[in-house]
Amino acid sequence: MNSVQRQRTFWRVAFFVLFVLAPPLDLFRFDLDAGHFILFGHPWTLDIRDADALTASMNVILRAFLPIALVVGGGIWLSWKYGRLYCGWLCPHFSVVEMINALMRRASGKLSIWERQPLPEVQTDGVEVHPQRSGWLLVAVAVLFFSLLWAVTLLTYLLAPAEVWGNLFSGELTRNQFIFISAATGLLIIEFTLARHLFCRYGCAIGLFQSLVWMGNRKALVVGFDRTRATACADCDMSCEHACPMRLQPRQIKRKMFTCTQCQQCIQACERVNEPNGQLSLLRMVSDQCALDVSERDFGYRPEVPASCFQRRSVSDR
Numbered sequence: 001m002n003s004v005q006r007q008r009t010f011w012r013v014a015f016f017v018l019f020v021l022a023p024p025l026d027l028f029r030f031d032l033d034a035g036h037f038i039l040f041g042h043p044w045t046l047d048i049r050d051a052d053a054l055t056a057s058m059n060v061i062l063r064a065f066l067p068i069a070l071v072v073g074g075g076i077w078l079s080w081k082y083g084r085l086y087c088g089w090l091c092p093h094f095s096v097v098e099m100i101n102a103l104m105r106r107a108s109g110k111l112s113i114w115e116r117q118p119l120p121e122v123q124t125d126g127v128e129v130h131p132q133r134s135g136w137l138l139v140a141v142a143v144l145f146f147s148l149l150w151a152v153t154l155l156t157y158l159l160a161p162a163e164v165w166g167n168l169f170s171g172e173l174t175r176n177q178f179i180f181i182s183a184a185t186g187l188l189i190i191e192f193t194l195a196r197h198l199f200c201r202y203g204c205a206i207g208l209f210q211s212l213v214w215m216g217n218r219k220a221l222v223v224g225f226d227r228t229r230a231t232a233c234a235d236c237d238m239s240c241e242h243a244c245p246m247r248l249q250p251r252q253i254k255r256k257m258f259t260c261t262q263c264q265q266c267i268q269a270c271e272r273v274n275e276p277n278g279q280l281s282l283l284r285m286v287s288d289q290c291a292l293d294v295s296e297r298d299f300g301y302r303p304e305v306p307a308s309c310f311q312r313r314s315v316s317d318r
């Protein structure tokens with residue numbers, strides 16, 4: 001695992017833990033009974049019931065419009081510059097997607113049941129997976145566990161977490177709690193098993209929003225491909241494509257990588273292919289002028305790529 005993937009693992013694990021623990025620790029949740037948010041242990045209300053007009057207006061601006069503007073504005077800025085960074089580096093759904101991908105590959109040789117051909121058991125980048133049918137048991141356990149965990153966690157964002165977890169462990173869920181958890185777990189089992197990539201690609205509003213903003217900035221961070229050395233790919237089994245959890249083709253132009261999550265798994269794969277031979281990866285994250293080659297290259301148009309785009313670091317510098 002390279003240093004980028006180590007950092008990404010850290011952030012994904014930390015955010016998943018935060019996602020689960022935020023309600024029980026009262027860091028962030030909506031209390032359905034009380035009818036207001038709880039933020040860092042304090043009620044987050046508009047407090048306008050008995051306030052005069054001026055105070056009420058100020059409260060609405062400061063406690064509703066301003067936080068929403070900050071979150072949306074921050075999200076737009078991040079997506080504009082870095083694309084779907086949230087998806088690849090934080091999102092608790094994408095963490096489950098990647099984990100189930102890996103388990104399915106151990107069971108079937110494929111990252112999802114919709115793929116026609118299994119991936120090579122031994123890849124050019126050194127990844128070696130010999131599928132065993134017994135691996136399906138682990139897939140089933142993981143899907144069930146994470147579906148239930150997700151369902152219970154979602155409910156704790158709405159109802160008192162101590163009550164939900166307490167009722168779950170003592171087997172005394174109320175009728176409505178039981179219906180919510182059962183229905184949500186069932187839907188998530190289907191989604192995690194059959195449609196997890198499809199949800200990330202087409203079903204998630206947060207992902208779609210980030211992709212649309214990112215597409216608007218032709219100089220945003222993007223996976224770049226060193227076309228001058230494209231012949232080196234002839235000896236490779238497309239390890240970068242096999243590594244992509246979104247099932248994209250990382251050597252393509254940006255328009256065809258609309259749902260790229262900036263996870264950089266493809267870059268790690270290419271490093272593993274080329275660095276043992278003393279060569280640099282053909283893929284790397286590029287931005288600004290270098291990104292134009294990926295963003296504008298289409299319909300016969302070939303923007304100039306500065307020579308430095310893929311030569312910044314030598315292998316021995318790492």
Ligand code: SF4
Nearest residue numbers: 244260261263264266
């Ligand atoms: S193209 Fe590369 S960075 Fe984008 S999702 Fe696929 S592996 Fe991750």
Ligand code: SF4
Nearest residue numbers: 233236238240270282
């Ligand atoms: S870009 Fe790298 S990993 Fe992808 S096919 Fe070419 S050499 Fe292989």
